[in-house]
Amino acid sequence: xxxxxxxxxxxxxxxxxxxxxxxxxxxxxxxxxxxxxxxxxxxxxxxxxxxxxxxxxxxxxxxxxxxxxxxxxxxxxxxxxxxxxxxxxxxxxxxxxxxxxxxxxxxxxxxxxxxxxxxxxxxxxxxxxxxxxxxxxxxxxxxxxxxxxxxxxxxxxxxxxxxxxxxxxxxxxxxxxxxxxxxxxxxxxxxxxxxxxxxxxxxxxxxxxxxxxxxxxxxxxxxxxxxxxxxxxxxxxxxxxxxxxxxxxxxxxxxxxxxxxxxxxxxxxxxxxxxxxxxxxxxxxxxxxxxxxxxxxxxxxxxxxxxxxxxxxxxxxxxxxxxxxxxxxxxxxxxxxxxxxx
Amino acid sequence: xxxxxxxxxxxxxxxxxxxxxxxxxxxxxxxxxxxxxxxxxxxxxxxxxxxxxxxxxxxxxxxxxxxxxxxxxxxxxxxxxxxxxxxxxxxxxxxxxxxxxxxxxxxxxxxxxxxxxxxxxxxxxxxxxxxxxxxxxxxxxxxxxxxxxxxxxxxxxxxxxxxxxxxxxxxxxxxxxxxxxxxxxxxxxxxxxxxxxxxxxxxxxxxxxxxxxxxxxxxxxxxxxxxxxxxxxxxxxxxxxxxxxxxxxxxxxxxxxxxxxxxxxxxxxxxxxxxxxxxxxxxxxxxxxxxxxxxxxxxxxxxxxxxxxxxxxxxxxxxxxxxxxxxxxxxxxxxxxxxxxxxxxxxxxxxxxxxxxxxxxxxxxxxxxxxxxxxxxxxxxxxxxxxxxxxxxxxxxxxxxxxxxxxxxxxxxxxxxxxxxxxxxxxxxxxxxxxxxxxxxxxxxxxxxxxxxxxxxxxxxxxxxxxxxxxxxxxxxxxxxxxxxxxxxxxxxxxxxxxxxxxxxxxxxxxxxxxxxxxxxxxxxxxxxxxxxxxxxxx
Ligand SMILES: Cc1cc2nc3c(=O)[nH]c(=O)nc-3n(C[C@H](O)[C@H](O)[C@H](O)COP(=O)(O)OP(=O)(O)OC[C@H]3O[C@@H](n4cnc5c(N)ncnc54)[C@H](O)[C@@H]3O)c2cc1C
Ligand SMILES: Cc1ncc(C[n+]2csc(CCOP(=O)(O)OP(=O)(O)O)c2C)c(N)n1
Ligand code: SF4
Ligand code: SF4
Ligand code: SF4
Ligand code: SF4
Ligand SMILES: [Mg+2]
Numbered sequence: 001x002x003x004x005x006x007x008x009x010x011x012x013x014x015x016x017x018x019x020x021x022x023x024x025x026x027x028x029x030x031x032x033x034x035x036x037x038x039x040x041x042x043x044x045x046x047x048x049x050x051x052x053x054x055x056x057x058x059x060x061x062x063x064x065x066x067x068x069x070x071x072x073x074x075x076x077x078x079x080x081x082x083x084x085x086x087x088x089x090x091x092x093x094x095x096x097x098x099x100x101x102x103x104x105x106x107x108x109x110x111x112x113x114x115x116x117x118x119x120x121x122x123x124x125x126x127x128x129x130x131x132x133x134x135x136x137x138x139x140x141x142x143x144x145x146x147x148x149x150x151x152x153x154x155x156x157x158x159x160x161x162x163x164x165x166x167x168x169x170x171x172x173x174x175x176x177x178x179x180x181x182x183x184x185x186x187x188x189x190x191x192x193x194x195x196x197x198x199x200x201x202x203x204x205x206x207x208x209x210x211x212x213x214x215x216x217x218x219x220x221x222x223x224x225x226x227x228x229x230x231x232x233x234x235x236x237x238x239x240x241x242x243x244x245x246x247x248x249x250x251x252x253x254x255x256x257x258x259x260x261x262x263x264x265x266x267x268x269x270x271x272x273x274x275x276x277x278x279x280x281x282x283x284x285x286x287x288x289x290x291x292x293x294x295x296x297x298x299x300x301x302x303x304x305x306x307x308x309x310x311x312x313x314x315x316x317x318x319x320x321x322x323x324x325x326x327x328x329x330x331x332x333x334x335x336x337x338x339x340x341x342x
Numbered sequence: 343x344x345x346x347x348x349x350x351x352x353x354x355x356x357x358x359x360x361x362x363x364x365x366x367x368x369x370x371x372x373x374x375x376x377x378x379x380x381x382x383x384x385x386x387x388x389x390x391x392x393x394x395x396x397x398x399x400x401x402x403x404x405x406x407x408x409x410x411x412x413x414x415x416x417x418x419x420x421x422x423x424x425x426x427x428x429x430x431x432x433x434x435x436x437x438x439x440x441x442x443x444x445x446x447x448x449x450x451x452x453x454x455x456x457x458x459x460x461x462x463x464x465x466x467x468x469x470x471x472x473x474x475x476x477x478x479x480x481x482x483x484x485x486x487x488x489x490x491x492x493x494x495x496x497x498x499x500x501x502x503x504x505x506x507x508x509x510x511x512x513x514x515x516x517x518x519x520x521x522x523x524x525x526x527x528x529x530x531x532x533x534x535x536x537x538x539x540x541x542x543x544x545x546x547x548x549x550x551x552x553x554x555x556x557x558x559x560x561x562x563x564x565x566x567x568x569x570x571x572x573x574x575x576x577x578x579x580x581x582x583x584x585x586x587x588x589x590x591x592x593x594x595x596x597x598x599x600x601x602x603x604x605x606x607x608x609x610x611x612x613x614x615x616x617x618x619x620x621x622x623x624x625x626x627x628x629x630x631x632x633x634x635x636x637x638x639x640x641x642x643x644x645x646x647x648x649x650x651x652x653x654x655x656x657x658x659x660x661x662x663x664x665x666x667x668x669x670x671x672x673x674x675x676x677x678x679x680x681x682x683x684x685x686x687x688x689x690x691x692x693x694x695x696x697x698x699x700x701x702x703x704x705x706x707x708x709x710x711x712x713x714x715x716x717x718x719x720x721x722x723x724x725x726x727x728x729x730x731x732x733x734x735x736x737x738x739x740x741x742x743x744x745x746x747x748x749x750x751x752x753x754x755x756x757x758x759x760x761x762x763x764x765x766x767x768x769x770x771x772x773x774x775x776x777x778x779x780x781x782x783x784x785x786x787x788x789x790x791x792x793x794x795x796x797x798x799x800x801x802x803x804x805x806x807x808x809x810x811x812x813x814x815x816x817x818x819x820x821x822x823x824x825x826x827x828x829x830x831x832x833x834x835x836x837x838x839x840x841x842x843x844x845x846x847x848x849x850x851x852x853x854x855x856x857x858x859x860x861x862x863x864x865x866x867x868x869x870x871x872x873x874x875x876x877x878x879x880x881x
Contacts, residue, residue, distance in 0.1 A: 014870060016833030016834075017830075017831065017832050017833065018850045019396065019821075026837065028833070028836070029833035031846045038842060039356065039357060039841050039857075039858035040357045040360070041361075041841070042356075042361070043841075045860040046840060046864055051840040054840070054842070085353050086356045086358060087355065248863075249862035250862055250876075252840075252862075254868075257782065
């Protein structure tokens with residue numbers, strides 16, 4: 001056939017397809033992918049962080065011809081991948097402390113520059129605790145100096161490695177081991193939150209993006225795009241954690257998808273402080289659909305629930321939808337929901 | 343080994359750590375039964391041939407299709423496609439246009455001259471088939487494929503049964519019918535026309551190892567209707583038969599057809615094409631109760647056929663019919679109202695169903711006949727050993743597709759019986775129902791609608807009404823298939839495993855690496871088509 005035919009069966013949502021041309025394949029669909037984080041790691045069954053890290057680093061390896069050095073903050077990703085003397089990493093990888101990944105990465109980047117090896121690119125990575133809380137000072141400095149590092153935060157919304165304690169990225173009402181589901185306002189408080197993608201944008205750095213493990217193509221494109229910039233870049237990936245969220249291990253991707261489709265986790269890109277693109281919601285759902293399968297939100301449902309908490313969470317989603325114009329003409333709405341289309 | 347400062351152990355890979363031991367459940371690749379396959383009366387592996395169609399491997403797609411149904415160009419035109427009614431995609435947007443792709447493949451095969459290849463060695467067994475309708479032709483094909491010598495005897499002047507003498511040419515062009523019949527003849531099947539079989543018993547005595555009765559149902563049912571001497575009353579099967587023979591009867595300018603099945607609609611549409619400017623179908627019940635298929639009713643209405651629901655014909659005279667209006671009782675049955683109306687009509691065509699001509703089994707006491715059809719067992723054998731029957735002559739739905747299915751079943755049963763065995767059905771896998779799918783991964787795309795000839799132009803001649811797909815739209819349509827219950831190589835399982843425990847092999851196959859699979863179930867959850875099952879580990 002002369003004209004290349006579009007593939008209508010699964011569009012671009014699945015990982016690959018037997019009918020796609022070689023150049024159209026995602027990194028993850030290639031049998032020869034790097035597998036930056038290889039088998040045998042000790043992450044829990046269905047760990048979103050293990051998946052997100054492989055997605056992101058494999059894409060970075062592909063974008064740079066395998067010239068990546070990764071610096072890891074302390075956290076699950078570091079602990080489950082490197083119980084001494086074993087390692088799951090198939091790329092140069094350093095670990096120093098919980099709070100200094102951005103600073104160490106800055107140092108690695110400077111050292112490479114000093115040696116004239118600017119073709120070797122540096123990635124720093126950590127959990128939400130290591131990023132929005134303890135590592136925030138070095139990270140802000142890295143942004144402010146515009147150091148040539150891509151920082152990736154794997155956000156599972158709590159300190160999981162030490163047994164699920166609340167972090168600055170823990171969502172309101174979530175039960176953690178430091179925010180029990182007791183009292184008038186059970187779970188984590190409805191505070192201002194700490195929206196690091198937006199804080200990163202405020203630094204005016206070249207590239208900021210959010211992504212989830214539910215949309216591989218989007219995630220890979222963002223990593224590859226990030227590698228086209230020099231200077232400080234920030235990628236924030238939502239990675240569900242079955243242990244900390246009290247969800248079933250097979251639901252990891254499903255939950256990431258619902259976080260985005262409910263509007264609670266807006267997926268967007270920004271360059272030099274301005275939002276350049278948002279991923280519209282395809283099939284809008286109420287926040288309940290996302291919250292219900294997670295035991296950390298169990299107290300929002302049932303006879304003893306505090307209905308105002310659910311309403312407040314829906315309001316957060318609605319605010320995101322309005323702010324980022326997440327609903328467009330193509331969005332399928334639930335039967336009983338009215339939303340103004342952006 | 344010389345180790346750097348403070349290093350005491352050799353560096354190792356985590357591959358040494360077999361996390362498969364954590365597993366409670368293991369993913370298993372399965373093939374579930376797609377609803378389309380389940381619904382096809384001819385037993386087609388619809389998903390299986392669409393799979394090849396998706397890759398534009400048309401010949402392979404056609405070969406997969408004709409494993410079950412040797413008449414795809416015909417069925418692609420006249421099948422009422424229960425497969426599409428069952429199709430899971432209908433719950434996403436619109437059912438896959440299975441029937442139009444089938445027709446495309448059938449037409450492509452005719453264009454390219456693809457032929458059947460018999461691979462089975464000759465068995466030396468001789469089988470007689472009585473009747474060359476879809477059930478007879480299908481049985482002939484499946485028996486020939488198994489190496490048997492097949493003779494068909496047909497009382498009419500040409501082969502095809504109701505496909506030639508019932509279904510009008512504007513729905514099934516005769517070149518298509520001829521092409522698919524001659525492909526079966528090319529296999530070495532003998533078709534003797536103008537050769538009515540008077541007695542099945544005598545035929546068996548001729549030395550055939552088995553006989554298959556595929557005689558259909560050709561006698562138009564009669565109803566007593568008071569009529570004047572000069573009233574012109576015909577039956578639909580004869581009208582269609584004569585038209586197919588090139589000797590259409592005189593019907594006049596205004597025609598009333600009595601009945602509510604497809605035959606009634608075909609007769610009315612044929613009357614229009616023969617010059618009647620008014621064709622009224624009189625039916626005693628309502629549109630919802632009408633046995634004719636929705637698509638055909640729509641096409642008939644488009645052509646200007648007029649429907650009179652809840653009416654019966656109570657008298658026919660020259661130039662007019664008297665109809666009585668009916669009303670539904672509380673049980674939903676039509677009851678006479680005593681209210682009459684006269685309609686102008688030059689002729690009345692009765693389309694009240696067909697009966698089987700049972701003369702061929704006359705005197706054969708061991709054969710049971712009930713409600714005018716021949717009783718058969720689950721192997722389609724009649725009460726007479728070695729005599730099988732199928733199609734319209736036995737109980738069941740009277741469609742060409744069902745007849746083709748019967749032909750296949752009879753062939754398998756006869757083949758096993760000749761070897762002194764009973765045919766054993768393969769175990770039916772679990773149905774790939776809609777809840778087994780993860781429809782997130784399918785993008786939306788409406789069905790390609792087969793272009794239709796302008797209705798006005800259509801009503802005046804016998805050229806084909808529904809036009810086919812071209813290569814590009816056919817592949818588009820095939821790719822709308824969700825591949826229910828069967829892997830279609832989307833790489834999702836390979837991509838989504840947090841433990842890299844899925845291995846991608848050559849040729850669209852995958853394997854689980856049980857050394858590392860932790861049994862999380864993400865692969866099964868994210869498989870779009872439900873081709874992975876999680877099974878409990880035994881120990
Ligand atoms: C007007 C009309 C329209 C239809 N439209 C459709 C449609 O769109 N789609 C669909 O699926 N089905 C349709 N049908 C139904 C379909 O045609 C029949 O169900 C199907 O043809 C039955 O196949 P068969 O092989 O059992 O019998 P038939 O097709 O009836 O063939 C039986 C053959 O046996 C021959 N025969 C009978 N007795 C003897 C004998 N003693 N010796 C030798 N030969 C003999 C007959 O001459 C005939 O050729 C339609 C039927 C009619 C009447
Ligand atoms: C200075 C310091 N304080 C505390 C710890 C203990 N500690 C190790 S990992 C971790 C939590 C990590 O949470 P997060 O960064 O969100 O990563 P996750 O494990 O959730 O992926 C903590 C508190 C430490 N290693 N160093
Ligand atoms: S606790 Fe959560 S983040 Fe840590 S390994 Fe388990 S699933 Fe992954
Ligand atoms: S989507 Fe495909 S496999 Fe599923 S029922 Fe329809 S045609 Fe069959
Ligand atoms: S996703 Fe991987 S670990 Fe999970 S069940 Fe499937 S193969 Fe096993
Ligand atoms: S996920 Fe895709 S590749 Fe894996 S079994 Fe299902 S259809 Fe096949
Ligand atoms: Mg965390």
